[in-house]
Amino acid sequence: MADYLLKTENLSKVFGKGSAQTYALNDISLHVETGDFIAITGPSGCGKSTLLSILGLLDNPTSGDYRLCNRNIRQLSNYQKSHLRNRSLGWIFQNFNLICDMTVLENVMLPLRYTKGISAAQMKKSAIECLQQVSIADKANSLPSELSGGQQQRVAIARAIVQHPDILLADEPTGSLDSENAEQIFQLLQKLNIGGMTILLVTHARELAERCNRIIRMKDGQLCDTEPMSVAPDHNSLYRA
Numbered sequence: 001m002a003d004y005l006l007k008t009e010n011l012s013k014v015f016g017k018g019s020a021q022t023y024a025l026n027d028i029s030l031h032v033e034t035g036d037f038i039a040i041t042g043p044s045g046c047g048k049s050t051l052l053s054i055l056g057l058l059d060n061p062t063s064g065d066y067r068l069c070n071r072n073i074r075q076l077s078n079y080q081k082s083h084l085r086n087r088s089l090g091w092i093f094q095n096f097n098l099i100c101d102m103t104v105l106e107n108v109m110l111p112l113r114y115t116k117g118i119s120a121a122q123m124k125k126s127a128i129e130c131l132q133q134v135s136i137a138d139k140a141n142s143l144p145s146e147l148s149g150g151q152q153q154r155v156a157i158a159r160a161i162v163q164h165p166d167i168l169l170a171d172e173p174t175g176s177l178d179s180e181n182a183e184q185i186f187q188l189l190q191k192l193n194i195g196g197m198t199i200l201l202v203t204h205a206r207e208l209a210e211r212c213n214r215i216i217r218m219k220d221g222q223l224c225d226t227e228p229m230s231v232a233p234d235h236n237s238l239y240r241a
Helices: 048-055 078-088 104-114 120-133 149-161 179-194 235-239
Strands: 004-015 022-033 037-041 063-068 089-093 167-171 198-202 214-219 222-228
Touching: 004 048, 022 048, 022 198, 022 222, 037 048, 037 179, 048 063, 048 167, 048 198, 078 089, 089 149, 104 120, 104 149, 120 149, 149 179, 167 179, 179 198
Parallel strands: 037 198, 037 214, 089 167, 167 198
Antiparallel strands: 004 022, 004 063, 214 222
8 A cells, every 4th residue: 555645635725706716726635655756747737736735734625534643633723733744844934934033043943943842953953954954953043034035945955954854845836046056956955855855845856856856737626647657866976976
């Protein structure tokens, strides 16, 4: 039996009422298995970010079923969904969403402040380990404004993985970066995936999507097709000069 971390059936999201109804998502059925690295692609306005928001428990579907980590999401209270989101999901955004008056270390520690039973020393240790993992530990005491875009996104990734989530949700994480920094961030995501992290990546960049192990294409709120890559990503390329 497949190990589904996430599964939706006939998921829809409708805005407006009556003749003004608009389907942002229409009858979405998909599954995500442990260790997947999935790219979600499609034109602007096709529903990619809406889908990711629902999968990430930031929004609710109008209809359909959604199971995450063996939990039926539609049966959970807001508190239970918040707890599941904080425990099981990590988020990376295009615009980093770092808190400007906090240091890099404080930004990465922030999710841990909502975890019971963890000391300040443990929080700091975990945050530093994640900063080391994304090669930005030397900037721990810097403010976000002192970092480049690529460096800020590394910090955002460290913050997203500090609680060891089951799934990493990345909404256009390279969208505001130049090509060199975009490549570095994508390679970092590949390394996390090699280490066992399950990743859902929303991207407009086809050249990046084709290096994931599966592509989900969307148009007008619907899935066009799901394409498993016929050739596995070349992970050895990460270590070439």
